[in-house]
Amino acid sequence: MKMKKRQLLILMLMALMTGACIYDFNAEVPGTEGIVVIEGDILIGDYTRVRVTTSMPLTGNDPARTLASTVTVEASDGTRYTGRNGSSIDTRFADPGLEYRLVVSNDRGTYASAWAPVLQAAAIDSLAYTISDDHTTMTVDVSAHGGPENLYYRWIAEETWEYHAPFQASHFFVPRNTYLKGKLVERDTVAMYEDGENTYYCWNHGQVSDLMIASAKDLTENRIVRHPLYAMDRYEQRISYIYSVLLIQEALTETAYRYWDMMQKNSSDVGGLFSPEPYEMRGNILNVDDPDEMVLGYVSVTAPSTLRYYINSYEIMFARSKPGEYDIEPTYVQKNDWYRYYRQGYSVYMLHTDEGAGTGRETEADYEFDWLPNRCVHCEMLGGSKVKPDYWPNNHK
Numbered sequence: 001m002k003m004k005k006r007q008l009l010i011l012m013l014m015a016l017m018t019g020a021c022i023y024d025f026n027a028e029v030p031g032t033e034g035i036v037v038i039e040g041d042i043l044i045g046d047y048t049r050v051r052v053t054t055s056m057p058l059t060g061n062d063p064a065r066t067l068a069s070t071v072t073v074e075a076s077d078g079t080r081y082t083g084r085n086g087s088s089i090d091t092r093f094a095d096p097g098l099e100y101r102l103v104v105s106n107d108r109g110t111y112a113s114a115w116a117p118v119l120q121a122a123a124i125d126s127l128a129y130t131i132s133d134d135h136t137t138m139t140v141d142v143s144a145h146g147g148p149e150n151l152y153y154r155w156i157a158e159e160t161w162e163y164h165a166p167f168q169a170s171h172f173f174v175p176r177n178t179y180l181k182g183k184l185v186e187r188d189t190v191a192m193y194e195d196g197e198n199t200y201y202c203w204n205h206g207q208v209s210d211l212m213i214a215s216a217k218d219l220t221e222n223r224i225v226r227h228p229l230y231a232m233d234r235y236e237q238r239i240s241y242i243y244s245v246l247l248i249q250e251a252l253t254e255t256a257y258r259y260w261d262m263m264q265k266n267s268s269d270v271g272g273l274f275s276p277e278p279y280e281m282r283g284n285i286l287n288v289d290d291p292d293e294m295v296l297g298y299v300s301v302t303a304p305s306t307l308r309y310y311i312n313s314y315e316i317m318f319a320r321s322k323p324g325e326y327d328i329e330p331t332y333v334q335k336n337d338w339y340r341y342y343r344q345g346y347s348v349y350m351l352h353t354d355e356g357a358g359t360g361r362e363t364e365a366d367y368e369f370d371w372l373p374n375r376c377v378h379c380e381m382l383g384g385s386k387v388k389p390d391y392w393p394n395n396h397k
Helices: 002-015 254-267 335-343
Strands: 036-039 047-049 051-054 070-075 080-084 088-090 099-106 109-113 123-131 137-145 152-164 171-174 178-180 183-185 189-192 201-207 212-215 223-233 242-251 285-287 301-303 305-312 331-333 346-353 368-373
Touching: 036 109, 080 088, 099 301, 123 223, 123 242, 123 305, 137 152, 137 242, 152 223, 152 254, 171 346, 212 223, 212 254, 242 301, 331 335, 331 346, 335 346, 335 368
Parallel strands: none
Antiparallel strands: 036 051, 047 088, 070 080, 070 099, 099 109, 109 285, 123 137, 137 223, 152 201, 152 212, 152 242, 171 189, 178 183, 242 305, 331 368, 346 368
């Protein structure tokens, strides 16, 4: 029985190492069916986002499974705000003077957090970054302050970043019998990108997976100064050009802080001699019909404070890729091989020679092109999209 509890503890810690993400973890815990994990806090004055999954402890390679769930934020006056698992629930205009709880319904049961009043988060004074002495990592840190009733902090960091393809193509291939600007192209050809057309600029989004908490209880003043939140390696795509973080700062009760602090400590001390058993790490969520069921998560109710911050790679002087990662020579491709290279995953890069160009006597035969693998010129192949956020600080398209 003791060993079974230890195995279950390992599963729990891997599932809740952060308050924002579930890590795929496959532990053999005979006799368990997976544990319901509820992640997310009720954010009054903002959008509430909740994710409901079940970790899969049975033998095999099954990852954490998302549970089809109805998620409802209930107010003490009877008002309800309802959404689906993973969607945004609009609690921007919810009354901060009421109490709230989260109710999740799915085929496993009905789960509810404890009723709680709204805690107003302290102000975020500033965000900054620190470069390590060996210039290999960058750490984002926060400064904040609050009153004597607000001593416990938690942060969620929503990230957006602009990155570029390794090479900027000036032309693109148009296969025969396709349409270009509404006209049928009857033979293979190459066209030039016009202004605003490119496969070079892309944007991506994410959320920092680290569990980020702090306490000012033992400080002489409730002021957090340059508290490190999370770090990034110098070669990460996130900081290859422009990086932005929207920091969401929450207020926690002492009970909530102790829960997350215990989770954080055990993430680096799984199975230690004095590690608490699973029943000692329960949050404030219960199965309404089966209160003895183990449920992972702690739902707080807070009116958060937020701050958006930008970092430009030119300021931190990090390389945009690992040495040698894109040391590739373009391939000169003659016209009769264009389609073959296109089918093999290559794209036009630029003119191989422009001799004769601009003389008024040139023909398409004068224009021969260099090609590169698609991943070198198409930024979307590196995980992002061409959709630029409305708040982005430059005019790239």
